[in-house]
Amino acid sequence: MLKLRIEKAPAPAWVRSVIPLFAILVTFIITLVFIVWVRVNPLHTYYYFLVAPFTSTVSMIELLVKATPLFLTGAAVAFAFRSGYYNIGAEGQLMAGAIMGAWLGVMLKGSTPWVALPVMIVGGFIGGVLWALIPALLRVKLKVDEVVTTLLMNSVIVYLVSYLLNGPWRDPISMWPQSPDIASSAMFFILLPRSRLHFGFILGMITIAVIWFVINRSGFGLKMRAAGSNATAARFAGVDIEKTILTTALVSGGIAGLAGVGEIAGVHFHLIQGFSSNLGYTGIVVATLGALNPLGVGIAALFMGLIETGSLTVSRALGVPVYLGQVVQATLMLVTLGMFILTGYRLKREG
């Protein structure tokens, strides 16, 4: 009888970089079940999913719009993960950035865009940093697991937003639970006329370029990577692990905060309940899919934008639920993660 045994044996490095591609393939094979279940032609579905969004300028721009916040949340998560800080709290930090944006946006009435734009960006960043501060300090000072604390902080801020919208910030005229509109000078400018593509897209690109540079070209980046891949050895070599992790955690929060300010200043122009639609959590998917590499994150964010646009297109064209797209997204995440873990092992014939 053939006996197989699982052995620990890391695959060569190049394998990791092609995993996302294989994951996509496997995902489509798995999701075939659901596609057949809702009785549509799989080939049509894949066409609308992957190809149709590229056939019109409008949907291509929409793809970029969808990808915009994901550049930032993906970058935020990837940055933290690289130093071994598992920040699951991008969602909460994004909302903190959005709260700062909604508040500053109103305070900035009467200012010029030259003043308002930098203030909004810095403010959003600070908002994210503040919300990331407590879990980061708990981790560094008391070794409290950040996965738990950052996740719980996400729940806390949902109620903070709810309080603000139902209390002090409630729109005094309509009485809707939404904050007053921000000043027009504080709004992120539109990149292409008659589209929703705003300055946040550029901000996302710049952020990705900057974190790539920091991770791969700076002394701090080397410390980050050292701490993230072998903390014991890094400490031995004199890296101040606590300081490195604290800094990375706060910057990660700040980047997530930028995503939040972008949603307020570029899309909604006021704070409303549920404006985020899990952008922070999707950031984790994007970061993982991008193999924690900033350039990979950029591509993964575009890919996520494609899937989100695609699932809308599919549902419109074929009359299937939008949830199909979410099923594809979730499957993709599971498959990718599974594949990354499996590359560490190999099957060996025994006997």
Next chain:
Amino acid sequence: MPAAIEVNAMNVVKMKNITKRFGSLVANDNIDFDLRKGEIHALLGENGAGKTTLMRILYGLYRADEGEICVNDNLVNISSPKDAIREGIGMVTQHFTLVPPLSVAENIVLGATDGFLLNPKKIRRLVTEASEKYGIAIKPEALVRNLSVGERQRVEILKALYRKAKVLIMDEPTAVLVPQEVETLFNSLNQLVSQELSVVFISHKLNEVMAICGRITVLRGGKLTGTVEHKDTSEKELAKMMVGRETFGVTRQQDKEPGEPILTIANLSFTDEQGLERLKDVSLEVRCGEVLSVAGVSGNGQSELVKILTGLKKPTSGRVVLNGRDITGSPPAVITAAGMGRTPEDRHAGVIGDLSVAENLALENLDEYKKRGMLDRKLVREHAAKLIEEYQIKATPEDHVRTLSGGNMQKVVMARALSRKPCCVLAAQPTRGLDVGATEYVRSKLLEQSDRGAGVLVVSEDLNEVMELSDRIAVMYEGRIMGIIPALEASEEKLGLMMAGVLEKDETKIL
């Protein structure tokens, strides 16, 4: 049926011609081992001698490449612990496999229950019966997480016995125990053998082996040195068998003028998280231009000493002064800046596999390669290329350290530690696991450092190495310095006895 092999009615276990290879390393080389009914049989040897490997083969954790195993004179095929348990073999390792939130009784029956339902009263009764039968005192209802290490070990033993073990393998059982617990353990083991059970006692502590075992099998470097009866041997002889008889060519013992003290360790004590006192009032002085070695069987406080000197742990009390600067409890960066070149005990805890050779070489003094926060990659690469050539590292600056052999990895560690001309070098287990060529290279580099005038502190379990390199040798036993002797006066016999805690420095004069 396989051909019948030599029959000996007294042997419960007989292992014949066992060979186990890990890559190019032969961990067990054609070893014979037999265990009689009702005896405590010691398996003695230094770290890496192959004791644990041999017993892991018996317990089904490894499979031998060659050789056969008989249990009760039947040739058996043991390919997993399940098979071993079926044959009546149980093993208690240093790493306990208990579930802390469950009770003692639940832990003992875990995986050995019949049927789907658990009857708490019944299992408590069964466990109490077993406890009384074997004379191992435990409280069946206590939660494992509230137990001391010694109590946990008793639970592990009872767990094996509950699975009808007739042969009990104890892998360095005393390493985790305080002296009083050791006594309790020995009493339990003696009671077990009086009930016709057999015990394999893996150890490297001579006094324990002599205190409890009937026969002693000694391994050295993966080979069988011999099996002796307790009554025919002595600690002295065992020490000799354990560390080897070859005489070493001591190459460098010209009378050197000892320099000024460069590293002073004064009254260092360290108590770990479990409250065990790992270092007791350790004082050492390393002078410029000399090699001082700290010898000892592993687990006698050397690790803790190294961790304190490298900045990974803070001592409970005492002082460390390097080149006039107090570095007690300082972080690694401060210690390196003060002029200490350090190599860690475990080289994997010193270099980062996922980073390149160049990045690893730059990591310890990053500030020298930074230009306005950005890394000067050209400088990093040039620095690496220079060291790669100087230290004959078989790699390019861009290679990930993960892909390097052990010897080349150690060269990276050494190159980084020595490249800044430190005034004091701490080399912990510098040649562990290296082949002959790499070993010679590393040792010559260390001697080069002392010739240059640096103080060199070597911490090693390899007596050969200690005697070859040192001017003076300090021996550690149970966290204390047993004594410091000049290398010229050292013999492996003397060192072996000091390492076993039998002999203190003052007594060595009598020998």
